[in-house]
Amino acid sequence: MIERLFQLQKRGSTATTEVTAGLTAFMTMAYIIFVNPQILGNCPGLKEHIPALVVATCLAAAVPTILIGLWTNAPLAFAPGMGLNAAVAFGMCLTMGYSWEQAMGVVVLEGIIITILVLTGMREAVMNMIPMPLKQAIVVGIGLFITVLGLVAAGIIHMGTPSAPLTYGSFSDKGVLVATAGLLLTMVMFVMRWRAALLLGIAFTTLLAWLTGMVEVPETLVLAPRFDTMFRADVIGALHPAVWAVVLAFMISDFFDTMGTTIGVLQQADLMDKEGRTPKWREILFIDSLAAIWGGLCGASSSTMYIEAASGVAEGGRTGLMSVTIGLLFLAAVFFSPIVGMVPAQATAPALVMVGFLMMSQVREISFDNLTEGIPAFLTLVGIPLTYSIAHGIGFGLISFLVLMIARKRWREIHPLLAVVSALFIISFATQ
Numbered sequence: 001m002i003e004r005l006f007q008l009q010k011r012g013s014t015a016t017t018e019v020t021a022g023l024t025a026f027m028t029m030a031y032i033i034f035v036n037p038q039i040l041g042n043c044p045g046l047k048e049h050i051p052a053l054v055v056a057t058c059l060a061a062a063v064p065t066i067l068i069g070l071w072t073n074a075p076l077a078f079a080p081g082m083g084l085n086a087a088v089a090f091g092m093c094l095t096m097g098y099s100w101e102q103a104m105g106v107v108v109l110e111g112i113i114i115t116i117l118v119l120t121g122m123r124e125a126v127m128n129m130i131p132m133p134l135k136q137a138i139v140v141g142i143g144l145f146i147t148v149l150g151l152v153a154a155g156i157i158h159m160g161t162p163s164a165p166l167t168y169g170s171f172s173d174k175g176v177l178v179a180t181a182g183l184l185l186t187m188v189m190f191v192m193r194w195r196a197a198l199l200l201g202i203a204f205t206t207l208l209a210w211l212t213g214m215v216e217v218p219e220t221l222v223l224a225p226r227f228d229t230m231f232r233a234d235v236i237g238a239l240h241p242a243v244w245a246v247v248l249a250f251m252i253s254d255f256f257d258t259m260g261t262t263i264g265v266l267q268q269a270d271l272m273d274k275e276g277r278t279p280k281w282r283e284i285l286f287i288d289s290l291a292a293i294w295g296g297l298c299g300a301s302s303s304t305m306y307i308e309a310a311s312g313v314a315e316g317g318r319t320g321l322m323s324v325t326i327g328l329l330f331l332a333a334v335f336f337s338p339i340v341g342m343v344p345a346q347a348t349a350p351a352l353v354m355v356g357f358l359m360m361s362q363v364r365e366i367s368f369d370n371l372t373e374g375i376p377a378f379l380t381l382v383g384i385p386l387t388y389s390i391a392h393g394i395g396f397g398l399i400s401f402l403v404l405m406i407a408r409k410r411w412r413e414i415h416p417l418l419a420v421v422s423a424l425f426i427i428s429f430a431t432q
Contacts, residue, residue: 006073006319013318021317022325024199028308028348030340032079033057033333039085043093043100052228055334060300062330064291069323072280075269075313077326078291081304088301104296105238110250111292118285129415134397135263135276136365137377141384141393142264142307143359148385150352153345154179178208179346186350198315198351205347218338225334229299252428253391254302258288260390261305268359269313310355376401395425
């Protein structure tokens with residue numbers, strides 16, 4: 001039944017490989033179970049609902065991740081989006097004064113609009129109109145982004161001063177030493193081609209963190225779930241004209257973050273053709289739009305595609321069985337979140353760095369000799385990690401490509417959607 005459902009042999013995988021890949025990806029994503037409630041807890045009225053936010057986060061991740069695995073057989077994963085949750089808490093609730101129920105209503109409304117774009121074929125058309133060099137640059141940019149995230153989590157680099165925005169960490173810090181030891185061991189296992197090298201690296205680094213007193217075994221291993229935030233989104237309140245600009249900002253960010261992540265993960269899994277397309281684009285995009293709605297209904301912010309799924313692909317994940325494994329682990333975390341909380345950021349950092357290395361290999365496919373495509377590709381791949389935003393990097397690439405095509409008097413070759421999307425990015429950048 002598993003073979004018939006996930007076509008393991010056809011994709012050169014096994015059930016053991018897919019489950020291992022799913023466990024690895026889950027471990028690199030599991031931080032969201034605790035970070036998301038901490039961020040959303042800043043919303044007035046939500047601080048007393050932190051246990052419920054943990055449950056909401058797990059459910060917002062589990063349901064769409066299982067669904068995409070069963071429906072599309074793609075090794076992808078969802079969870080509440082970092083950045084989008086901060087926009088809800090610090091932007092809408094604290095700065096603009098919206099209630100958290102209204103903010104979640106905005107998330108639901110944004111998801112409904114994207115769903116309409118999917119059903120009309122518009123979202124798939126936007127996906128297909130992106131030039132192939134930019135799609136390749138998105139993969140490389142995400143690889144660099146993941147690497148930066150891993151090095152920051154390890155403490156090897158951190159935020160510096162205005163004169164040096166990123167700088168090096170201190171190797172006298174216990175966390176940096178633990179993460180560095182985990183990275184070195186993971187690199188060795190990777191080079192030696194050990195199976196489950198990334199997962200073993202996470203386990204080793206977690207053990208080392210425990211031995212050095214960085215983490216402790218929790219007193220309570222099982223918690224009873226609470227559902228206080230479920231289905232309290234105020235969609236009617238989100239229809240007010242004053243909120244429309246916020247809905248547009250959420251839609252652009254969610255729309256292109258997912259686009260970039262999907263391209264990056266599926267390209268690494270070798271599940272895209274030479275044009276950067278995959279047979280089930282529409283189904284993938286449809287589930288993604290439903291995930292945004294579901295995340296808002298759970299009260300966990302928008303649930304979006306996670307780049308950390310690439311760590312599972314690096315372990316050999318090629319089918320939806322990896323996704324189903326991730327989703328089931330998120331469901332288990334509803335009850336066993338204290339155990340998941342034992343894995344520190346330093347333990348998952350080595351896996352992220354190694355995934356970044358694998359995704360960087362796409363850079364050799366980009367033709368930088370063709371300046372009209374090479375320069376936008378370059379701006380895309382550096383824009384994603386340096387702005388901490390996949391959407392912004394894509395925006396830089398599309399706008400610059402449009403300008404260069406016009407400058408070369410090749411405007412007849414410009415896809416009309418490219419002009420429209422570039423204009424939306426310009427409006428979005430100008431109003432930030």
